[in-house]
Amino acid sequence: MRPDRVAVLAFAVWLTASLAHATPTIISQEKSLYRVIIIYEENGLRCMKFGTHDNGRQSCMTIADPDRLVFNLPKMIMGALYLKPNPGRILVIGLGGGTVVDVLQKLLPGSQVDAVELDPAVIRVAKKYFAFIPAPGTNLYAEDGRVFVKHLLKKKIKYDLIILDAFDHISVPEHMTTREYLKELANLLEHDGVLAANTFSSGMLHAAESATYFATFGAYYNLKIHNRVILAKMDGIPDQVTIQRNADRLESAFQRFGTGKEWLLPLFDTNPTWPAGTRLLTDQYSPANLLNGR
Amino acid sequence: MAKQKWLIYLITWWSGYFVMALELLGGRALSPFFGTGIYVWGAIITLFMLSLSLGYLLGGHFSARQPSLRKLSVILLAATVAATPCASWATPILERVFDTLPDPRYGALASSILLFFLPITISGAISPYAIRLLVDGQGTSGKVAGMVFFISTFGSTAGTLLTSFYLVLIFELDQLFYGMMSISILVTVAALLIGSVSREAVPHAA
Numbered sequence: 477m478r479p480d481r482v483a484v485l486a487f488a489v490w491l492t493a494s495l496a497h498a499t500p501t502i503i504s505q506e507k508s509l510y511r512v513i514i515i516y517e518e519n520g521l522r523c524m525k526f527g528t529h530d531n532g533r534q535s536c537m538t539i540a541d542p543d544r545l546v547f548n549l550p551k552m553i554m555g556a557l558y559l560k561p562n563p564g565r566i567l568v569i570g571l572g573g574g575t576v577v578d579v580l581q582k583l584l585p586g587s588q589v590d591a592v593e594l595d596p597a598v599i600r601v602a603k604k605y606f607a608f609i610p611a612p613g614t615n616l617y618a619e620d621g622r623v624f625v626k627h628l629l630k631k632k633i634k635y636d637l638i639i640l641d642a643f644d645h646i647s648v649p650e651h652m653t654t655r656e657y658l659k660e661l662a663n664l665l666e667h668d669g670v671l672a673a674n675t676f677s678s679g680m681l682h683a684a685e686s687a688t689y690f691a692t693f694g695a696y697y698n699l700k701i702h703n704r705v706i707l708a709k710m711d712g713i714p715d716q717v718t719i720q721r722n723a724d725r726l727e728s729a730f731q732r733f734g735t736g737k738e739w740l741l742p743l744f745d746t747n748p749t750w751p752a753g754t755r756l757l758t759d760q761y762s763p764a765n766l767l768n769g770r
Numbered sequence: 771m772a773k774q775k776w777l778i779y780l781i782t783w784w785s786g787y788f789v790m791a792l793e794l795l796g797g798r799a800l801s802p803f804f805g806t807g808i809y810v811w812g813a814i815i816t817l818f819m820l821s822l823s824l825g826y827l828l829g830g831h832f833s834a835r836q837p838s839l840r841k842l843s844v845i846l847l848a849a850t851v852a853a854t855p856c857a858s859w860a861t862p863i864l865e866r867v868f869d870t871l872p873d874p875r876y877g878a879l880a881s882s883i884l885l886f887f888l889p890i891t892i893s894g895a896i897s898p899y900a901i902r903l904l905v906d907g908q909g910t911s912g913k914v915a916g917m918v919f920f921i922s923t924f925g926s927t928a929g930t931l932l933t934s935f936y937l938v939l940i941f942e943l944d945q946l947f948y949g950m951m952s953i954s955i956l957v958t959v960a961a962l963l964i965g966s967v968s969r970e971a972v973p974h975a976a
Binding site: 619626627649651654762767 | 943
């Protein structure tokens with residue numbers, strides 16, 4: 477065979493293989509009350525996204541190693557354990573693929589985890605496609621995250637750790653960004669309880685959220701890459717020495733999930749900035765979706 | 771007569787604006803207590819539709835009894851006064867309902883009734899009343915009704931767009947409630963003044 481034909485053939489084989497490798501395979505598409513939930517597989521990952529035109533992924537799992545975390549966000553949320561390594565009672569607001577709850581169940585098998593998710597279809601999908609099996613100490617609820625918290629306050633239940641992960645990049649539940657809501661979360665926390673919140677990392681919403689969290693909790697750790705996770709503690713954030721000590725204790729356990737102190741500790745920043753005069757988000761003023769992207 | 775006609779249209783336009791802005795802000799006021807789920811909007815829209823339908827009925831009924839611009843102004847003022855709980859007592863009312871009704875669907879519906887039933891029912895009376903004032907002969911009734919519906923719905927369009935796109939970026943919820951109530955009072959006063967200056971020129975309904 478002539479060399480040029482061999483080259484063309486080789487290129488065709490490579491192109492076909494590349495396209496086959498890169499093309500996502502949709503394995504489920506479910507229309508829920510709130511969105512279209514699409515489950516697809518690509519490059520050895522199984523992912524969830526909302527909407528056919530949405531390029532953002534809500535959750536991904538490595539098919540061959542489900543424990544290994546794919547995204548930075550859940551790894552950053554795990555940093556909350558550096559502030560309080562043994563939370564006995566945990567509230568997770570926003571389930572997604574169940575990644576965070578799954579990690580907590582495995583890391584802290586004695587803990588009680590309450591998880592609330594607005595969309596019942598997301599809970600079904602997490603169980604069906606993301607190997608999410610609630611542990612005996614895990615309770616799942618399908619309810620609005622703000623309404624659920626108000627009911628918990630009436631029951632006077634307290635938590636050691638609250639994880640607020642109810643947002644995605646295209647839709648922000650505005651009533652869950654306000655200072656009043658953060659105060660409600662603070663009232664649910666033990667005196668040394670920790671809040672880990674997935675928030676926005678740029679633009680006017682980033683500034684407004686930064687100012688609102690600071691007004692409610694005081695100083696916090698600001699972990700930021702593309703996502704931003706705020707870590708606050710009711711009795712004040714511990715110093716770096718304590719963080720380092722807790723990181724050392726948890727290091728071997730964290731390795732199972734593909735993260736550890738070498739990656740996490742450099743992210744612990746205590747000096748987030750926002751423009752002077754930034755308006756706080758309140759129940760009276762909460763145009764979070766309009767501020768997002770400005 | 772021309773001034774009064776314009777005032778009647780202004781009241782109709784503003785009433786349309788007021789109703790839709792109140793509906794949007796109502797969703798925002800209810801969300802901390804009952805969420806933003808489809809059932810919350812279902813409760814709000816149900817209540818607004820029911821209130822408007824009753825308002826149309828009442829407005830038509832009242833318009834048969836010596837209608838006047840002055841009385842139309844009083845209807846607008848009554849809707850404004852009835853909206854006072856939205857601006858002044860929304861939080862204690864919502865807290866009480868939340869404590870009483872744990873199911874957010876019925877909580878949202880009960881809250882909508884308590885906050886919005888009166889102002890929206892009274893606002894609903896404005897359009898049929900305005901039609902009665904403006905109709906000067908059987909042959910024009912359809913044309914006048916079409917114009918009133920157009921202006922009222924155009925006001926609703928403005929109230930929806932301005933509130934949701936721009937005003938919530940600038941003002942707080944209560945500021946918007948009080949601002950709208952202030953504008954309602956200004957429109958009422960203007961209509962009452964002009965209505966009293968030239969009452970003889972008001973179109974009469976036999």
